Amino acid sequence: MQEVIEGRVWTLGRDVDTDQIISGKYLTIIDPDELKKHVFEIALPEFAKEARRGDILVAGENFGSGSSREHAPQAMRAIGVGAVVADSFARIFFRNAINLGIPAIEAPGVRAEFERGDTARIEMRTGRVTNARTGRSVPFPPLPHHLLDLLEAGGLVEKVRRELAARDRPGGAAP
Amino acid sequence: MNRAGGATLAEKILARAGGLERVVPGQIVEGQVDLAMMHEQGAQTVGPFHQMGATKVWDPDRVVIAIDHWVPASTEGAAVLHRILRKFAAETNLPHFYDVGRHGICHQILAENGWVVPGDLAVGTDSHTNMLGAMGAVAAGVGPTEMAAVLALGRLWLRVPPTIEVRTRGAFGKGVTAKDLVLRILGEVRTTGAQYKAVEYSGPTVRALSMPERFTICNMTTEMGAKTGMVAPDATTFDYLAKIAKHPMHPVAPDADAGYERTIDVDVDGMPPMVACPYSPDNVRPLPDVVREHVKVDQAFLGSCTNARIEDLREGAALMKGEKVAKGVRFIVSPASTKIYDECLREGIIETFTEAGAVFTNSSCSACFGGNMGILAPDEVCASSSNRNFPGRMGPKEARIYLMSPAAVVASAIRGEIADPREFL
Ligand code: SF4
Numbered sequence: 226m227q228e229v230i231e232g233r234v235w236t237l238g239r240d241v242d243t244d245q246i247i248s249g250k251y252l253t254i255i256d257p258d259e260l261k262k263h264v265f266e267i268a269l270p271e272f273a274k275e276a277r278r279g280d281i282l283v284a285g286e287n288f289g290s291g292s293s294r295e296h297a298p299q300a301m302r303a304i305g306v307g308a309v310v311a312d313s314f315a316r317i318f319f320r321n322a323i324n325l326g327i328p329a330i331e332a333p334g335v336r337a338e339f340e341r342g343d344t345a346r347i348e349m350r351t352g353r354v355t356n357a358r359t360g361r362s363v364p365f366p367p368l369p370h371h372l373l374d375l376l377e378a379g380g381l382v383e384k385v386r387r388e389l390a391a392r393d394r395p396g397g398a399a400p
Numbered sequence: 401m402n403r404a405g406g407a408t409l410a411e412k413i414l415a416r417a418g419g420l421e422r423v424v425p426g427q428i429v430e431g432q433v434d435l436a437m438m439h440e441q442g443a444q445t446v447g448p449f450h451q452m453g454a455t456k457v458w459d460p461d462r463v464v465i466a467i468d469h470w471v472p473a474s475t476e477g478a479a480v481l482h483r484i485l486r487k488f489a490a491e492t493n494l495p496h497f498y499d500v501g502r503h504g505i506c507h508q509i510l511a512e513n514g515w516v517v518p519g520d521l522a523v524g525t526d527s528h529t530n531m532l533g534a535m536g537a538v539a540a541g542v543g544p545t546e547m548a549a550v551l552a553l554g555r556l557w558l559r560v561p562p563t564i565e566v567r568t569r570g571a572f573g574k575g576v577t578a579k580d581l582v583l584r585i586l587g588e589v590r591t592t593g594a595q596y597k598a599v600e601y602s603g604p605t606v607r608a609l610s611m612p613e614r615f616t617i618c619n620m621t622t623e624m625g626a627k628t629g630m631v632a633p634d635a636t637t638f639d640y641l642a643k644i645a646k647h648p649m650h651p652v653a654p655d656a657d658a659g660y661e662r663t664i665d666v667d668v669d670g671m672p673p674m675v676a677c678p679y680s681p682d683n684v685r686p687l688p689d690v691v692r693e694h695v696k697v698d699q700a701f702l703g704s705c706t707n708a709r710i711e712d713l714r715e716g717a718a719l720m721k722g723e724k725v726a727k728g729v730r731f732i733v734s735p736a737s738t739k740i741y742d743e744c745l746r747e748g749i750i751e752t753f754t755e756a757g758a759v760f761t762n763s764s765c766s767a768c769f770g771g772n773m774g775i776l777a778p779d780e781v782c783a784s785s786s787n788r789n790f791p792g793r794m795g796p797k798e799a800r801i802y803l804m805s806p807a808a809v810v811a812s813a814i815r816g817e818i819a820d821p822r823e824f825l
Contacts, residue, residue: 240591240680244792249771253470253477255444267792287592290625291790292527292769295444295543316596316627317527321543371428371557385452385549393453 230328230347231357232281232307234339239285241268243318246289246297254296257303264300278305281345285311285336289318298322308347310354312336323372326380330354332365349373406655408563409632410598413538413652417521417558425562425661434537434647435516436550437464437524439506443481444544445525446488449551457492458554462647464515465489466498466506470772471764492551504737504763507531507705511615512739514644518633518651521558523550528705528787530622534614535641536633536651538598541622561627562661563598564589568605570669575822578613579707579785579805580687581605582620583674585666587684594626597661600654601631605668611640612709619706620787623681673820676803679791687808691820695802697783699776700725700813702806703734703761704768704786710735710743712785712806717744717752719810719824725757726816732774733758734766758813770794776801783812 245268247260254260265272282301288311289297298321301309308328312335322329330347332354339345344357350373355362368376378384407415407422415423417431438445442465457463465485470478482500489497498509506524509515510532516522518536523529525547532539542556550556566585589599599621606614614631621629631637633651641649673687702708702716713735725731733753735741741763744750753760767774768786776782776799784794789801804812807821814824 242790244770244788244790245797248792249769250795252440252769252771253475253481255447255477255481267797287595287625290591291788294441295545298543299444313592313595315625317541317543320546324543324545324549369428381545381549382448382451385454385552389453389552 228349230281230308230349232279232345233277234281234283234341234343234345235269235272235276236336236339236341237268237282237284237288239312240287240290241284242291243289243294243297244291247294247300252294252296257299260296260300261303264304273304276304279307281307282309283311283336283339283345284309286313288314290315295321295325298325298327302327310335310345310347323375324381326376328376330365332363335363338363405659406657408598408658408660409536409600409630409652409654410538410561410563410628412654413519413521414558414560416519416650416652423560425560427560429558429560430555431521431558432555433462433523433550434520435462435464435510435522436547437466437506437510437522437529438485438547439526440467440469440478440481440485441525441544442547443484445547445551446484448545448548452548452552454552457494457551460492460494463494463551464496464498464510465494466509467500467503468505469765469769471503471762472500474772502738504739505705505765507619508709508736512737514641514646517641517645517647517649518637519649523547523556527622528619530626530629531615531619531705533621533628533630534611534618536631536637538628538630540628559596561596561598563600564594565660565663566599566601566666567663568601568603568666568668570605570667572668573670575807575825576668576671576673577805577807578609578616580671580674581666581668582617583676583684583803584671585664586620586623586676586682587674588664589624590682591623591680592625594621594624597626599624599626599629601629606631607634610711611636612711615709616706620681623787673805673808673822675808675818676789678789678800678802681787681789681803687804687820690802690818695781695818697729697812697817698780699774699782700729700731700809701767701774701782701784701786702809703732703766705736706787707785707806708734708736708740710740713740713744713749714747716806716810717749719807719821720752720756723756723814725813729813729816731758731813732761732767734761735763737763767794783809783818785809
């Protein structure tokens with residue numbers, strides 16, 4: 226995980242739920258590269274074509290509400306979203322994003338500070354998102370160590386892989 | 401965050417799961433999982449499970465797979481998901497697979513087979529896993545990667561949630577149901593009001609509810625953004641589980657001086673039926689107000705994990721008897737499980753619906769999520785007993801879904817516009 230994440234901003238409104246991120250008709254798709262073609266088809270139709278690796282999403286309240294579908298953050302990861310910053314997140318989306326190694330930052334008030342095309346700079350450890358155009362910033366409570374470690378490892382898969390490897394090694398730690 | 405005083409239901413359950421004396425909101429706990437459930441989304445668990453280097457499931461007796469979204473498979477993609485799960489279950493020796501023929505909506509499968517018991521920490525790859533909190537458990541939805549870690553290790557991290565208490569009192573009037581109560585609460589708590597929180601339902605009204613009614617209420621706690629919705633176990637819970645509990649119970653009750661973040665009082669005396677209007681489950685209005693607007697209905701749906709249990713279908717059939725589905729309305733009735741389907745068959749409920757002009761389908765999520773069947777055309781309106789009415793939920797984003805009780809759905813199917821079931825009683 227980078228300590229400072231910088232990227233071009235796409236904005237979204239409040240209550241963007243998982244149906245608007247990846248609609249129900251694509252849920253049988255497993256291949257993330259196929260999924261990413263349909264990401265935000267409802268909420269932000271031009272995103273799938275125009276997004277670049279490292280872009281940052283800035284959303285309003287309750288981002289990712291609705292179903293537990295991991296298709297939503299998976300499609301974002303496949304597209305290379307650098308971070309998602311929102312006024313608030315729905316809990317399963319938040320977990321899914323972090324578990325996949327996508328920094329999900331809850332910074333109340335952030336949505337009002339950004340317009341599409343701005344550059345956002347996120348300081349993960351100090352807990353600050355700054356708009357390069359306006360110079361204004363919004364503070365946020367830095368993620369707890371547990372979650373920073375998870376991001377550091379690159380997500381849950383890698384973290385558990387290390388844990389299992391350590392356990393299965395002769396003389397390794399007991400669970 | 402530190403606090404004096406007693407513990408809430410969620411705090412007690414998470415303390416046990418974490419092997420701790422006491423936990424407080426905000427604390428991160430590594431919880432031992434009592435039950436893990438997967439539906440089709442579990443197919444995405446298999447990849448990460450292998451990438452983690454895992455070969456064995458921590459406890460095959462505590463894993464349930466129930467396919468429900470596309471049953472029988474309606475697309476090639478769904479058939480592949482099912483096959484991935486079958487293969488995974490065979491390879492890792494998972495005996496509890498509710499495959500086509502024994503299938504049902506995953507939450508109903510857990511409920512009717514006693515897979516979740518009081519005091520449990522249960523997780524499932526579906527956001528409405530909350531429903532099982534009605535057993536006096538912490539039951540929460542997780543994503544497939546997280547589920548892979550649970551299958552490998554049998555535990556997961558959880559932030560202990562603050563608890564909102566919803567204290568109910570009063571008795572339902574005729575034609576008013578648990579669904580109306582939870583819609584009313586949603587109208588107050590809103591879709592973000594319980595984010596990351598637990599909701600504990602208490603008070604005499606909830607105490608008097610049957611388990612199926614408690615399932616309905618806990619189910620829609622998901623729409624409040626909550627981690628879990630729960631009812632402390634009592635005689636109703638123990639009776640329900642007496643013959644079916646799969647594992648030993650370890651019931652706990654909240655302390656009398658439990659520290660709630662907020663208490664909401666709801667009095668249902670005189671409460672009318674409620675309806676959630678497009679495009680959010682918290683856009684709740686008294687049903688009679690909407691009835692006056694003569695909202696024409698193209699489709700009616702009596703189904704989903706919220707309201708397609710035998711009690712719901714019996715109640716619906718009682719209203720349907722001797723009536724006809726209005727011209728121009730497609731009425732889809734989908735029981736929540738194969739077991740309920742069989743009960744409907746035996747009780748003549750299927751015939752009541754089909755004679756009236758409804759289509760009675762095999763048990764599945766059916767029209768609830770817009771990916772299988774019963775999809776709407778743009779601009780169409782659906783009266784539904786399900787739990788979500790976001791844009792795009794049943795197909796096109798323009799389609800309008802109104803959420804209501806099973807009785808109100810049937811009344812609307814008969815009238816051809818959104819109707820009040822009390823006019824039929
Ligand atoms: S019935 Fe609807 S809400 Fe329930 S599990 Fe199925 S798709 Fe989800």
